[in-house]
Amino acid sequence: MIVISTVAQIKDVVHMEKKNGQTIGFVPTMGFLHEGHITLAKQARKENDVVIMSIFVNPLQFGPNEDYERYPRDPERDTVLAESAGVDYLFMPSVDDMYPDEPAVVLTVKKRTNALCGLKREGHFDGVATVVLKLFHITEPDKAYFGKKDAQQLAVIYGLVDSLNVRVTIVGVDTVREEDGLAKSSRNVYLLPEEREKAPAIYKVLSHVKEALEAGETNVGRLKEQAIHYLNDHSGAEVEYVEILSYPELEPVREIEGTIMIAAAVQYKNARLIDNVILTVKGRASCFEQ
């Protein structure tokens, strides 16, 4: 594995690999790698000639009161993990290299942000879309890999690629979980021991709502209320939201039909965690189609 720290160098590498007809799989990350990232890299390894992983904690996607400065970083450990996952090029640019000046042109996300984390994290997805498109332009991937854990982010990336005709295939990869069901996240390290013990309640309640919907429950409002009530009692955190929305449009569901996401965000003392489950329900429309 080759570690590359400048935009100019990785562009040279990409140019050379493409000239040789190699397909490129790209895994953008903010580092502090866990099994979720490794799963993305391994899938990229299987499906492409060359695997590029980026590690860049993007200041543009953090609000002024968010955790940019204290976002966990461990480049040495990340390097070992990336290599073991089969990454060919680990791209770790500096902020100055990615943003030599305040950018003259940025991306604005106009759909899929008026819900979930978009409501609390103003401008967050604009920052995500901007850096992801920059990284796509720099690494020119055939396929790019994103975790379904950040489902709203994935929905925004789908929107970005469609709206701007970006030539890349987006691959959404299933969330990797601890044995007790807690979604792997770089921010899990900030959980206090008693919080960590209770945190599996998040996935437990999401799974329960999924089962209820699959069993024919249609009262979305009641399901949400019950889930919030359960989380307040059992998660050890303050509930920010539980939502049941169409996916990837992220609009309120009127009928239990099509692809639906159940998502939650909770605030622990030092970490805000999110999780979701996605299900597909064959409703009347699907029956007619067949």
Next chain:
Amino acid sequence: MIVISTVAQIKDVVHMEKKNGQTIGFVPTMGFLHEGHITLAKQARKENDVVIMSIFVNPLQFGPNEDYERYPRDPERDTVLAESAGVDYLFMPSVDDMYPDEPAVVLTVKKRTNALCGLKREGHFDGVATVVLKLFHITEPDKAYFGKKDAQQLAVIYGLVDSLNVRVTIVGVDTVREEDGLAKSSRNVYLLPEEREKAPAIYKVLSHVKEALEAGETNVGRLKEQAIHYLNDHSGAEVEYVEILSYPELEPVREIEGTIMIAAAVQYKNARLIDNVILTVKGRASCFEQ
């Protein structure tokens, strides 16, 4: 020359040409071609294996009270002209194909728009940047050609490419003029005969300001005032602005030094015309450099 009307088809063509190692020159236009566009295409012809021209009147860059509906169109004549200029692929997509839905993600231009046409045409350059990036993604050019007549647009495109790491070389091409100095423009057809007769006053006064600056004049305010006065008397139009700004930053000039643009916009009865001249002045800083 092959005329292509869908995004899917031109992407197939681009894919094939790139696979064969061909370099691509791209000339984005809104059609109703004149000698300015032809000059762009001919330069692209000289410098690339394959030349793609697009003709697309982009609704996103027109304000609600602007001339989108009545922007002049003549696809048959354009096809003949494009072929004679050496274009290989003429891409003329429909609005529905370029914007199947309201886009989820668009571009926002944060610099270089708080001056000149950016002040009057709110959102115009956001629309320009969005469609140009879409077209870049669709045609994957090595080089893209833009006229210097739309100097603010060119400045925004430079900003777009730098900010988002777009892999394309932008080529700015000199303005083509009528014999009497009037800049070629698709909107010139809307001039009344007496307006057409007086319109060369625009370029005349811009050239005069340029000469004065080159001769050592430093009073930018006075030069602007004199130019506005002259245009009010001689152009037959209402003056919107005359500005003297750094280029491509488009900031007020404090010293007559570096690259400077003198730009004007005037409003005739049925057409708003713009023009500019760009000059480079070696000031004290430059003397020290040598």
